[in-house]
Amino acid sequence: MTLTLTDITTTYEDFTLGPLSLVVDNEVLAVLGPSGSGKTTILSSVAGIVQPDTGSIYLNERSLIDCPIEQRDIGVVFQDGALFPHMTAYENIAYAATTPEHIDKYTTLLDIAQILDRKPAALSGGERQRVALARTLAADPSALLLDEPLSSLDTPIRRRLRGDLRALFQTLDIPVIYVTHDQQTATALGDRLAIVQAGMIKQIGTPQMIRNAPNSAFVARFTGNENLFTATVTGHNEHGAIIRIGEQTVQTTVNWTGDDCVTASIHPARIQVGSQSMSDLTDPSHSFTGTVVQQLTEGSMTRVTIAVQTADIALTATVHPPMTHQLSLIPDETVEITFSSTAVHLFARE
Numbered sequence: 471m472t473l474t475l476t477d478i479t480t481t482y483e484d485f486t487l488g489p490l491s492l493v494v495d496n497e498v499l500a501v502l503g504p505s506g507s508g509k510t511t512i513l514s515s516v517a518g519i520v521q522p523d524t525g526s527i528y529l530n531e532r533s534l535i536d537c538p539i540e541q542r543d544i545g546v547v548f549q550d551g552a553l554f555p556h557m558t559a560y561e562n563i564a565y566a567a568t569t570p571e572h573i574d575k576y577t578t579l580l581d582i583a584q585i586l587d588r589k590p591a592a593l594s595g596g597e598r599q600r601v602a603l604a605r606t607l608a609a610d611p612s613a614l615l616l617d618e619p620l621s622s623l624d625t626p627i628r629r630r631l632r633g634d635l636r637a638l639f640q641t642l643d644i645p646v647i648y649v650t651h652d653q654q655t656a657t658a659l660g661d662r663l664a665i666v667q668a669g670m671i672k673q674i675g676t677p678q679m680i681r682n683a684p685n686s687a688f689v690a691r692f693t694g695n696e697n698l699f700t701a702t703v704t705g706h707n708e709h710g711a712i713i714r715i716g717e718q719t720v721q722t723t724v725n726w727t728g729d730d731c732v733t734a735s736i737h738p739a740r741i742q743v744g745s746q747s748m749s750d751l752t753d754p755s756h757s758f759t760g761t762v763v764q765q766l767t768e769g770s771m772t773r774v775t776i777a778v779q780t781a782d783i784a785l786t787a788t789v790h791p792p793m794t795h796q797l798s799l800i801p802d803e804t805v806e807i808t809f810s811s812t813a814v815h816l817f818a819r820e
Contacts, residue, residue: 471496471530473516473613473645478525480511487511487669489525494613494645500660501649502692508669509649513615516647517546529612529645545611549618551602553590559601560586567608576604579638596627603638613645620655632658653694657681665689681737683815690735696786697741700819701734709811718781720756722814732816740813741787743774743805744797757808760785765799774799776807 472495479488487508492499501509514520516527518539527534534542553562559582560573567573577583580600590598599619606614620628620635636659639646650656656663657677665672665680665688673685684690687698701713703726711726712719713734726732760776763784772789785807789797797805 471644474528476526478522480522496643497661498639498646500656501664502656503666507666543612545606545614547606547616547619551598563605566605568610572608576607580604616648695737697736699734703730716782721811723812724816731819733819735815736813738786738788742808743787755810762803
């Protein structure tokens with residue numbers, strides 16, 4: 471199956487979506503963006519809840535424009551699950567199921583057989599979302615849309631369900647669009663990401679490609695990269711562009727052909743602190759001595775900000791166990807940091 475959106479526009483009083491084009495094959499496209507960016511409007515246009523002003527939507531060769539909601543063969547899972555409160559979990563699933571076999575298949579895959587006799591009020595948030603997803607999939611849709619189904623759940627439940635959903639999506643053979651504002655959920659579930667801002671798609675690519683090569687400051691920051699610096703291209707060699715950040719010269723592997731005034735980005739995950747191992751740390755590379763400014767523990771990961779005096783910049787790096795226990799990351803502590811030239815990405819200054 472292929473879901474194709476071409477030049478879609480939708481206008482409200484103070485907001486315009488598009489023009490926007492997307493092609494989603496049998497994969498998970500995670501649509502990532504801040505609140506009010508148009509993510510839900512994209513889903514609503516595909517589902518038939520909102521009628522676009524212009525453009526076309528096709529599911530394979532079948533046009534969905536002007537097609538009634540109930541005839542689109544599109545499954546939708548909302549943030550709150552939207553279960554029927556007077557029905558048991560089993561009755562909710564059976565209401566939509568095309569065959570009894572589908573009920574058995576998805577209650578088993580989603581591990582909810584033990585709660586089928588309960589009504590929604592007696593289910594936890596995670597259980598309600600599992601039932602809602604089973605109900606949608608039991609209808610055997612040709613495409614699946616999910617609108618932030620994990621956003622209202624506690625972090626441990628959300629982390630566990632992310633793993634379950636990833637395994638489930640790998641068994642499906644249909645286009646899946648997963649809307650979220652959470653970068654961790656998007657990168658965990660999406661085969662590709664579409665970054666949305668103010669009704670426009672800013673970048674589409676694999677999670678790794680967008681992490682390593684954002685095309686704008688917005689995309690970089692929204693995907694967890696606060697290491698953005700004003701730089702000047704001073705030359706080129708066989709490796710790529712040479713840039714200057716403050717008083718520091720940095721080799722990159724970017725074949726840069728634009729203006730000399732650029733923005734340089736280095737994702738925190740690609741900066742080595744101390745003796746951490748890094749698989750892509752190959753020559754040419756850069757090593758600096760810096761001073762710890764701040765550390766912030768986020769679960770098992772620590773984000774540490776380090777001032778590099780020679781470049782007059784502060785770099786944020788992510789540190790994982792066991793290095794978090796081996797390094798002294800208290801403020802004012804001196805540490806060594808290293809990054810490969812392949813970790814430096816350039817884009818036009820905005």
